[in-house]
Amino acid sequence: MDKPVNQKAWFLVLPVVLLVAFSAVIPLMTVVNYSVQDTFGNNEFFWAGLEWFDDLLHSDRFHEALWRQFLFSGIILLLEIPLGIAIALAMPRRGWTVPLCLVTMSLPLLIPWNAVGTIWQVFGRGDIGLLGHTLGQLGVDFNYTSDALDAWIIIVVMDVWHWTSLVVLLCYAGLRSIPDAFYQAARIDGAGRWAVFRYIQLPKMHRVLLIAVLLRFMDSFMIYTEPFVVTGGGPGNSTTFLSIDLVKMAIGQFDLGPAAAMSLVYFLIILLLSWIFYTVMTNAGRDRKARAHAAESIP
């Protein structure tokens, strides 16, 4: 059977092509264009080849920011995912407390990011902040403007406060999809609390956890506003993550070429890591199925 061919159909996708071109492709290509050129102002550009990329990949500044970024994403994933699962498990399954819990959980997600930063910036201050002042009264020397560890603590705690809710809500949705019969069967089978979690709840949360990990990884890897408001990347460079460094380079120093090269590398890293996460986590499920399938075909 012949498929009908009508080249006029291309016109139907034209609006989308234009939209995507103006919103994504052309800006991205501008960045690519900057990344291979140099300028001394006056809108005059010179071909620089891969020089900026070469510089970037050998720069200690970039390596340090990248390492900080990995450390930050790793820490918040290790904290937020288990904490989110635990809270979701502890949430009520029915009754009037359900909407109460859900709304309370959603609140941090509704606050604008720079407001979150401001809240914690004030909260942690030793002179007027409730947290900083209380810690000072208790004899703890907490100062996030001068101590790198303190700065990290406040930024990590802030991110956990801000984003654990997302993990909770996703996990809770996964848990809600488990029919009562599963819990009843588990009771009849004499399963303990751990077995119920390991063999019923965790497998059912597998998909939403994949989404939670991906979202939290991507967001945390691109984090900018909150640490910028709280610490401005300091003290020193101790909380200068990739995005903060990038903005410093592009807007602070106006090094367009190096900043463009860094943007592209940054973009590729996120793309690559997200792809790895996704493949690993979906294959963890598919592998099992494939193995079961293979076992079936053996007579």
Added chain:
Amino acid sequence: MAEIQLRGLAHAYRPNPQGPQDYALKRLDHTWRSGGAYALLGPSGCGKTTLLNIISGLVMPSQGQVLFDGQDVTQLATEKRNIAQVFQFPVIYDTMTVAENLAFPLRNRGLPRAEIEARVRETAAMLDLTATLGDKARGLTADAKQKISLGRGLVRRDVNAILFDEPLTVIDPQLKWQLRTQLKQLHKRFDFTMIYVTHDQTEALSFADQVVVMYEGEVVQMGTPEELFERPAHTFVGYFIGSPGMNVLPAQVEGAVAQVGGQQLQLPRVYRDLPAGARIELGIRPEFVQAGLAEGLAARVERVSDIGRYKVAKLSLGALPLNAVLPEDMQLDGDETRIAFDPAHLHLYVDGRIVSGEGR
């Protein structure tokens, strides 16, 4: 296997039940004989699942006791009651293999490894699951999954009873038949006490020795399939069992004479002192209505449908609709016919419940 006794059992999901309408399960005394195959039949929401969950301990009854072999287990936790239950939707542990699924209840009870393996193999053989033992359970078909759910009950030697909560709902029709036959064979071989909840009368009648019919939280009749058919104790039973269901005709009854659909009918028995103001109805199964007679009650023929081995005639007796089952080769000519009711199968119901008259 144990005898299960229910004593003064009742359940309301609300904390302070005010009247009978608040009870999901009304007061009930009942004994399930050890080794019996019972079906609990009734429409959705009639309390069958509640009753089942009370027996397995998933629901704590508001009143009354549950006894296993004379021992009160009302307060005992589910896992200590040694009950197996198969649910409407197959419950399997997705990440485990079939063998691990079957071993799960035994592992939770801390049995030695060698014994677990032996029992799993034995149970798999009983259910024809041996070939799939190493497979992941999640890739299997619904009927295989349901067999695994059943297997997790059978694998335990100490099971007091196996409860089924509409287990064949999600199974393909031809497999349903196979699975039901297999269940019956297992029951014959191993003599389990089985309680089988369903809203499908064919399933109930073909599976059980004793059928318990529930309606609005009450057991309205318990008996063999024949008893339910021949002498429904409640108009609901008559209507629910049989296809088409029993004809229920509002009537005025005076002694042995009934006024029904504007005509007079001689009853086979005498009914005295019927309560005034009560709902009086005559019940007659379509199978026991004869049509196309020379004399009898006058009825109008609305429609005759041929359903294969017999025909169903939709008649009206005055303003009352009435079904009659006709032999396959019978023709009803014209719009009018004369009908008669088989006196041995004509019953009288007062407010829905059967009343025995006196012989004439």
